[in-house]
Amino acid sequence: MNALFLLGVLLFMLPTASNAADPAHYRDGRFHNQATLPQDGAMNKLRIGLKYLLLRKPPETRPVAPISLLPMTRQQVLDAPDHSLWRLGHSTVLLKLRGRFFITDPVFAERASPVQWAGPLRFHAPPLALNEVPALAAVILSHDHFDHLDEQAIRQLAGRTDKFLAPLGVGDRLIDWGVPSEKVRQLDWWQETEIGGVRLVATPAQHFSGRGLFDSNRTLWASWVIIDDDLRLFFSGDTGYFDGFRQIGERYGPFNLTLIETGAYNLAWPNVHMQPDQSLQAHLDLRGQWLLPIHNGTFDLSIHGWQEPFERILALAAQAQVKLSTPQMGERISLDSPHAGQNWWQPRPIRQQGRAAQRSVASR
Structure with missing residues (x-):
C-alpha cells in the first residue's frame, strides 16, 4: 500500500517539461525554464x-547506522559571531548576517512527503529543533516541492519571521497557510529585495514545481544570491546544469561560498538535477571560492548510495583544486574563513585518510 x-x-x-517553441517565461498559466526541455511522457x-x-x-541508499551530527541550541547560535553558517539538513541552512538570522528551505518534517506516514524518511533529526530556531529576518524559499517547502515548519515559523521570500506563486501558498500577506515578498527571476541591509536576488534555476496532480509548474522555482557588503553567497535550490550559472556569475560573482545541490541525481532526470561533475562546473561558472555541497545526507530521494554524492564531489574538487567545505549537520562554518570539515559520512577507519589532501587543496 x-x-x-x-x-x-x-x-x-x-x-x-514543455516542448513549446515559445521562449516566454510564463505562458498558458504555467512557468517555463529558459531552455526548452524534452517532454517526459x-x-x-x-x-x-x-x-x-x-x-x-539498493540498500545503500540509506545509512545503516546513525549519522554524525552536532546538536545545537538557540543560545549557541545567538552567541555565535556574525557571518556564521550551519547546515541543518538537506537544503536547510541557517545564516547569521548583520546580527540577524536567515534560513533557506526550512524542512524539519520526518518525511519529505505530503503525509507523515509514508514517503522518504529522514536519516537524522535536525541538529536544531524547530522550536529552538531564533527569530528570523527572513525565510528564503527556492520552490514548492515537499523536500524544500515544509508546511508545518512554515506555520510554526510564521510568528517569529519578519519576511518570507519566495518565487512567484509560492508565496500564495504561504498566505493560504496563514502567513500574513504583508510578510510575503514574491520575486521573479532577476528581481531583488533588501532586508536589514542584506541584498537578496532571485536568480534563474532549471527545474519544475508542483505539490499535487494538477498544479505542475503553476509556481516558479529559483536560486538565490545573498549579498552582505563584500560577502557574496549563492544558494542553488534545485536545478539542472544550464547557462544561467555563467550569467549569474557574470552579474554577481565572484562568490565567497556557493551552496550547490549535489545529491538526489539520476541519469533518468538529467535536466532538473545535477550530477556531481555538473555541480562542480556550476561552481566554476559562478566564480565561487568555496563550494559547500547541499541537497544530500538527509533524505533518500534517488537510487545512488547515500554517501556517493560526498565521495564524488570530494574527488572532483581535489582534482580541480577547488576548495570544498563538508561540515557535519550542526557544525558552524565561518563565512569569512571557511574550513574543509571532516569526511563525517565515512566509517571512522577510512575517515582519517584523504583529509591531508583535502587540507592541501583548501590552503591553495
Whole structure:
C-alpha cells in the first residue's frame, strides 16, 4: 500500500517539461525554464517510478547506522559571531548576517512527503529543533516541492519571521497557510529585495514545481544570491546544469561560498538535477571560492548510495583544486574563513585518510 502511494507521489512530482517553441517565461498559466526541455511522457514516469520504489532500490541508499551530527541550541547560535553558517539538513541552512538570522528551505518534517506516514524518511533529526530556531529576518524559499517547502515548519515559523521570500506563486501558498500577506515578498527571476541591509536576488534555476496532480509548474522555482557588503553567497535550490550559472556569475560573482545541490541525481532526470561533475562546473561558472555541497545526507530521494554524492564531489574538487567545505549537520562554518570539515559520512577507519589532501587543496 505504501509503495503504491509513494509511486503516485513520485509520478506527480516528476517534471512535466514543455516542448513549446515559445521562449516566454510564463505562458498558458504555467512557468517555463529558459531552455526548452524534452517532454517526459507518462510511460517514462511510470518506468522511473517502478524502478525507484518497487524493483531495484539498493540498500545503500540509506545509512545503516546513525549519522554524525552536532546538536545545537538557540543560545549557541545567538552567541555565535556574525557571518556564521550551519547546515541543518538537506537544503536547510541557517545564516547569521548583520546580527540577524536567515534560513533557506526550512524542512524539519520526518518525511519529505505530503503525509507523515509514508514517503522518504529522514536519516537524522535536525541538529536544531524547530522550536529552538531564533527569530528570523527572513525565510528564503527556492520552490514548492515537499523536500524544500515544509508546511508545518512554515506555520510554526510564521510568528517569529519578519519576511518570507519566495518565487512567484509560492508565496500564495504561504498566505493560504496563514502567513500574513504583508510578510510575503514574491520575486521573479532577476528581481531583488533588501532586508536589514542584506541584498537578496532571485536568480534563474532549471527545474519544475508542483505539490499535487494538477498544479505542475503553476509556481516558479529559483536560486538565490545573498549579498552582505563584500560577502557574496549563492544558494542553488534545485536545478539542472544550464547557462544561467555563467550569467549569474557574470552579474554577481565572484562568490565567497556557493551552496550547490549535489545529491538526489539520476541519469533518468538529467535536466532538473545535477550530477556531481555538473555541480562542480556550476561552481566554476559562478566564480565561487568555496563550494559547500547541499541537497544530500538527509533524505533518500534517488537510487545512488547515500554517501556517493560526498565521495564524488570530494574527488572532483581535489582534482580541480577547488576548495570544498563538508561540515557535519550542526557544525558552524565561518563565512569569512571557511574550513574543509571532516569526511563525517565515512566509517571512522577510512575517515582519517584523504583529509591531508583535502587540507592541501583548501590552503591553495
